[in-house]
Amino acid sequence: MPQILGLFKTPELAADAAQALKNAGFDPHKGDYDILTGCPYPEEVFGEHVAPHRLFLFPIIGAICGFVAGLLITGGMQVTYPMITGGKPILSLPPMVIITYEGTMLGAIIFTILGTLFESRLPNLEGGVYDPRITTDGFIGVVAQGPAERVAEAESIFQKVGAEDVVREAAAAGRTS
Amino acid sequence: MRRRRSFPLIHTGRPWRIAYWVFPYDFNHQIFPNPRSPLVWDPSAIFTYLTGSALFVIVALIPDFAAIRDRSTGTRKLIYGALAMGWRGTPRQWKMQTIVGVLLSALILPVFVSVHSIVSWDFAVSLVPIWHATVFAPYFVIGAVHSGVSAVLTLMAIMRKFFGWKNQLRPEHFDAIGRLLIAVACAWLYFFMLDVFYAIYAAEPAELTVMELRFFSWPWGALFWVVLITSFIIPIPLWLKRSNRRNITLMFWSSILVNIGMWSERFWLIVPGLQRKEEFTYMWNVYNPNLVEIGLVVGSVAMVGLFLLLFSKVCPPIPLWEIKEGQKFTAEIPLGRMRVPAIVKE
Numbered sequence: 001m002p003q004i005l006g007l008f009k010t011p012e013l014a015a016d017a018a019q020a021l022k023n024a025g026f027d028p029h030k031g032d033y034d035i036l037t038g039c040p041y042p043e044e045v046f047g048e049h050v051a052p053h054r055l056f057l058f059p060i061i062g063a064i065c066g067f068v069a070g071l072l073i074t075g076g077m078q079v080t081y082p083m084i085t086g087g088k089p090i091l092s093l094p095p096m097v098i099i100t101y102e103g104t105m106l107g108a109i110i111f112t113i114l115g116t117l118f119e120s121r122l123p124n125l126e127g128g129v130y131d132p133r134i135t136t137d138g139f140i141g142v143v144a145q146g147p148a149e150r151v152a153e154a155e156s157i158f159q160k161v162g163a164e165d166v167v168r169e170a171a172a173a174g175r176t177s
Numbered sequence: 178m179r180r181r182r183s184f185p186l187i188h189t190g191r192p193w194r195i196a197y198w199v200f201p202y203d204f205n206h207q208i209f210p211n212p213r214s215p216l217v218w219d220p221s222a223i224f225t226y227l228t229g230s231a232l233f234v235i236v237a238l239i240p241d242f243a244a245i246r247d248r249s250t251g252t253r254k255l256i257y258g259a260l261a262m263g264w265r266g267t268p269r270q271w272k273m274q275t276i277v278g279v280l281l282s283a284l285i286l287p288v289f290v291s292v293h294s295i296v297s298w299d300f301a302v303s304l305v306p307i308w309h310a311t312v313f314a315p316y317f318v319i320g321a322v323h324s325g326v327s328a329v330l331t332l333m334a335i336m337r338k339f340f341g342w343k344n345q346l347r348p349e350h351f352d353a354i355g356r357l358l359i360a361v362a363c364a365w366l367y368f369f370m371l372d373v374f375y376a377i378y379a380a381e382p383a384e385l386t387v388m389e390l391r392f393f394s395w396p397w398g399a400l401f402w403v404v405l406i407t408s409f410i411i412p413i414p415l416w417l418k419r420s421n422r423r424n425i426t427l428m429f430w431s432s433i434l435v436n437i438g439m440w441s442e443r444f445w446l447i448v449p450g451l452q453r454k455e456e457f458t459y460m461w462n463v464y465n466p467n468l469v470e471i472g473l474v475v476g477s478v479a480m481v482g483l484f485l486l487l488f489s490k491v492c493p494p495i496p497l498w499e500i501k502e503g504q505k506f507t508a509e510i511p512l513g514r515m516r517v518p519a520i521v522k523e
Contacts, residue, residue: 047514128263
């Protein structure tokens with residue numbers, strides 16, 4: 001779908017552009033427009049919509065996987081190679097706790113990273129319209145997407161609100177990759 | 178931590194035998210994986226810590242990789258572009274970045290505690306005198322915090338001086354770390370004394386004998402005073418005064434003292450237990466490091482510097498996006514549709 005990027009000097013102008021897009025029928029819930037910034041801003045400063053995420057589930061699932069793996073490795077080792085000492089149980093619990101704990105934490109950490117990438121939609125192989133001035137000069141980008149006529153409408157909105165520059169997709173292709 | 182990261186193989190003794198512990202390798206020689214051995218606990222903890230820390234650094238650097246990508250050209254742009262993975266800086270991506278910082282900090286902290294506890298158990302599950310105090314785990318953890326945070330202080334002072342980061346590493350940061358170290362050093366001294374008192378209360382002859390050697394015989398008695406003076410007696414009274422905590426030169430040299438003291442403390446804690454009495458001559462057989470061992474220690478210190486310099490060369494040691502964020506929100510400001518409470522920096 002064609003995209004267009006408006007670059008704004010201040011957060012106020014970017015918020016105005018986002019509001020104007022909303023008034024013109026661009027729906028943030030459907031991803032019709034989005035904001036690009038070089039540093040984090042407090043939520044909803046631009047009146048944007050961030051879809052719900054499930055990042056908190058990932059460490060829990062990872063921890064369960066790591067716990068089971070740790071239990072199977074330590075239990076399996078001792079059952080496969082039993083070390084019978086003075087009638088004591090074959091499964092020695094204290095070392096199992098240690099390795100299972102490390103497995104649990106490792107699983108939680110790895111899944112948290114994977115979850116972050118997944119929820120951030122990274123790696124972003126599609127690229128999308130982008131301009132390096134967002135990080136180099138502190139511009140705030142407002143990206144609109146839709147059919148060609150809607151993109152043209154967004155462009156006129158950006159010009160009207162006071163965009164410093166407007167970047168079309170063809171001119172910016174592949175800049176993020 | 179970096180030294181530990183660079184040394185997991187050496188740490189395991191004979192690294193070519195790792196395969197024996199990890200994989201069921203050589204059944205004919207009765208070699209089998211045994212999770213009851215601390216030699217299995219230790220690599221599992223270090224691997225978790227190493228993986229977690231490395232992933233944390235990489236994921237936190239993604240926005241900075243994107244910033245470098247946007248400023249570079251040619252091969253460098255390709256490499257940083259691949260590392261940035263197509264980051265664009267959408268509100269969703271920033272939100273995930275903020276949450277993952279909190280989540281991973283919360284997950285890595287217990288791993289840090291477990292790693293140092295498990296390292297202490299490498300010693301504590303043995304029967305060597307003075308190695309098997311039950312207090313070893315928290316004692317090692319607090320010792321790691323004391324030496325680790327002091328090493329951070331040393332590096333901060335060096336970076337501030339040589340990289341010119343006067344605006345990023347300010348006296349208030351040194352002040353805050355100094356205050357933290359006062360509490361940490363007091364806790365360390367508490368565990369240090371507990372370790373000694375446990376030996377006295379238990380009154381095992383072997384333990385008392387080695388303890389006596391540690392305090393009253395050359396060179397261990399002298400080393401004890403080095404540990405106590407450099408890790409506590411000199412730095413703590415200095416750090417109690419606010420103007421001292423904000424004096425970068427003083428903080429640098431006092432943190433160097435703590436580094437020396439804490440390294441000596443580990444030597445003093447571990448090595449005297451390796452002494453053996455020769456029954457008929459009434460002589461003590463004392464450990465003397467050979468040239469290879471001295472080389473390993475010197476090399477490990479050099480490697481810390483090397484890795485730090487290499488990292489600083491290719492990645493920003495202070496996240497650029499956090500600096501930008503701090504600059505944006507220095508006061509309460511009207512932003513977009515709202516007035517936002519700004520991030521107040523000390």
